[in-house]
Amino acid sequence: MSTTLTVDTALPETLDSSSSVYELIRDDIISGRLGANERLKVADLAERHGTSTNPVREALQQLRGEGFVVMTPNRGARVRAMDEDFIRDIYEIEVLIEPALTRWFVRIVTDADIAVLEGMQAEMERLNYADPVRHGELDTLFHHYMYDRHYNRHAVDLWWKHREILKAMSRRHPTSLARRVAVLREHRQLLDDIKAQDADKAAATIGRHVEGSGRHIIEQMGAARRNSARLR
Amino acid sequence: MSTTLTVDTALPETLDSSSSVYELIRDDIISGRLGANERLKVADLAERHGTSTNPVREALQQLRGEGFVVMTPNRGARVRAMDEDFIRDIYEIEVLIEPALTRWFVRIVTDADIAVLEGMQAEMERLNYADPVRHGELDTLFHHYMYDRHYNRHAVDLWWKHREILKAMSRRHPTSLARRVAVLREHRQLLDDIKAQDADKAAATIGRHVEGSGRHIIEQMGAARRNSARLR
């Protein structure tokens, strides 16, 4: 048998069945159902989610703290615009953080870890680009597995928060086949670097990988924007 | 005349005269008046700040979003512990971000900018280590001036948020004379690198600078902790 390891590593589920108001609004924002700079009225949201105003107000405050919502005194809340600039900002930070996290992973990796990652990689390759959604899940899972045990929880949390935004973005702007091919190639390269215990090379590889993904999403966003402008 | 430029660049003031409940609680947390893991009861805080419970609840939610407060359902809010590990996490991220911000600054710097930075440096040197508080202010101002115009607002906001925490920490654990000497030397080195238009060298210098400051604060925190443990 080849490396046909079944991956059961669960990602931390952000929205359970009985989602809170906070999670619902947050999802509406990052999924784009609530457009950029859209006004968020507490009364509307309260009615929309079948609750009173207080839970909504608290949810908005939390979202403000996380940067998803912008509030001005006595003038209410608006959705933080998730435009190309914002995504570029996020990716530029990830290009700095992910190599550092990867560098550490190379130092503590075990044979068992490599087997797990190989398993994910094998499943992605077995998909043969047929299921983009599963492809994206496995991509996230691959990175998550490497970073999850890192001692710098603040950095990992930051990575995860960024990743959730980017996941939502790539759901709206699907990943091209060419990009998915590149992802596989880069993960394979990364695995080789890890097995060779070459932390510097692995860091450089993941840097290019993140940079490539970022560039791709931004290109997709730009294309979509120009297209919608043409139709207007 | 020598470089006796008066620095009037204002830092964004975080707490104005009529501070909101949010700012008051936030200050109590990062200044240490509210200890690590301390329970935050809405009724207490409301009475303490002469308001009703709702503003307090919303402030706590915002602080939760920013990571200063940890909340568990039906069990209320607690202060996020700002221990040595947390500070180390922050510094490790800054070691990644600040060099990137600096690299960009080197590319866009003008003669006027250099004059301003020289002015700050001159004032720090003129202080001759007499006024630690002003020294810290100028240190922050120096970095702030370099990063303020950067296009990546997300990165700059992150830097600033981290900086505010670190400022509060170094207020509790004063900066040693040796460290202040090192800061001056490193800033001077950085100015030289900038003037030489050597972005790589400037990035490396600021990396060492941030790393050194981080190490110093953590050492101070450890010393204080061991000292208080001895007295107990």
Added chain:
DNA sequence: CTTGCAAAGATTGTACATTATCTGCGGTGG
């Protein structure tokens, strides 16, 4: 000493009052 239950205490949700901002209309001056 452990277990269970009841009362106290705290969080979460609802209803309402207050205060500020936005909107549309009419009047006034150029």
Added chain:
DNA sequence: CCACCGCAGATAATGTACAATCTTTGCAAG
């Protein structure tokens, strides 16, 4: 006649009071 100012009504955010629900705590019984 048109532009601008100001004022009232509407609309929405902010603050207060209170009810409902969950957790904790202390005491008594087994």
